[in-house]
Amino acid sequence: MKRTKIKDALNATAPMDEILIKGWVRSKRDNKGFSFVALNDGSCLATIQAIVDHTPEIEEALSRIGTGASVGIVGELVESPGKGQKWEIRGKKLEVIGEADQETFPLQKKRHSDEFLRSIAHLRPRTNKYGAMFRMRSALAQAVHKYFSEKDFFYIHTPIITGSDCEGAGEMFRVTSLEAGSQLPPEEDFFGQPSQLTVSGQLSAEMFSLSLGDVYTFGPTFRAENSNTPRHVAEFWMIEPEIVFSDLSDDMDLGEDMIKYLVAHMLDNCAEDVELFAKWVDKGLMPTLQTILDKPFERVPYTEAIEILKKTKKKFEYPVEWGMDLQTEHERFLCEEKFKKPVYVYDYPKTIKPFYMRMNDDNTTVAAMDCLVPRIGELIGGSQREERMDVLVARMDEMGLNKDDYWWYLDSRKYGTAPHAGFGMGFERMLMLVTGVSNIRDVMPFPRTPKSLDF
Structure with a gap:
């Protein structure tokens, strides 16, 4: 039967x-x-x-x-x-x-703490909360693909092993076939050069956008950052679209439209599971999601955002100065207290952004944007890409990058360059937004964090 x-x-x-x-x-x-x-x-x-x-x-x-x-x-x-x-x-x-051994089975009728359930991550999907969480994770992933399919984007599988550092931060996991302690040079390694796990599929996606048009990549990314905050893990998933013949405004339009689409999809298709989180995890979840659907996102230049933060009477742990990267406390103030809805901050100082972001006419800021949402802070980070060869080369020189490592990237500016833009959305952070969960470890089946590689 x-x-x-x-x-x-x-x-x-x-x-x-x-x-x-x-x-x-x-x-x-x-x-x-x-x-x-x-x-x-x-x-x-x-x-x-x-x-x-x-x-x-x-x-x-x-x-x-x-x-x-x-x-x-x-x-x-x-x-x-x-x-x-x-x-x-x-x-x-x-x-x-x-059968289940009743003397040792760890899940009982009482409510267990999230910390305890992380220690038995292989069993926590049996609970109401985490069963709902991972059904929603599945539904959200499928909604991402549905959104881009309806927009006529092409899905690109970008490399997980790479020889380039997209972000320039250097916090990458090394990949090697050499035995531990080997003194052999990188030329003797499997790929004949240093290789790492990718922090982003963006550079590869850019290449395809300049051939196929609008594309996106959606896959795992890795960062060897020794951080134990509720927003950071070593392995996470990123949604990265690239749109061609487009500028920063188009990029922000796409991000806002996508967030609204995904929120609506989850409310329509996972209502029972969303209600569980609204009742037991975050009492303000439904008003937050409804605001996202009902109101246009605010758009504020970085310089104006800094002035807003300086003028407020709120005391921040990190003092606010022009040229700094915004901290989570600053991001949350802007979207939760000042504007009470999602906020785009754009035109950041070039000194705190990667080489590929398009230089503005002031030669001081770049056409970069972050989308800030309540409870989380940054959900999306993106930019218009620098399509001008001379400006791109000057930026790479300024940042001390070896242009030989990016010869293929420079080719795209040499042969039929075009304005294009894109962003990265943290998939787990999007899931945190629609569930009200405050710790990224609780929206991942088996989170990878410093000193933790269980399961």
């Missing part, structure tokens, strides 16, 4: 004479002559209740199951007389698929 998912059973429009449900036991309650067994199979937030009469075979099976065990139940789908549920199963057969 084919298994019916609990989600489909609960959405049935009529009773069924015989149905097979398989899942994990959330609870078991024995009465005289029968037992209640609540099952969840991960397909939705809800459990389905099965009532099984005691027969010798069923009693033997019941004696072997407890919370966490996997079972299969065959029975009738009937209307439930209980409140809060439309359907239940009148069980006729009970099969024990996998």
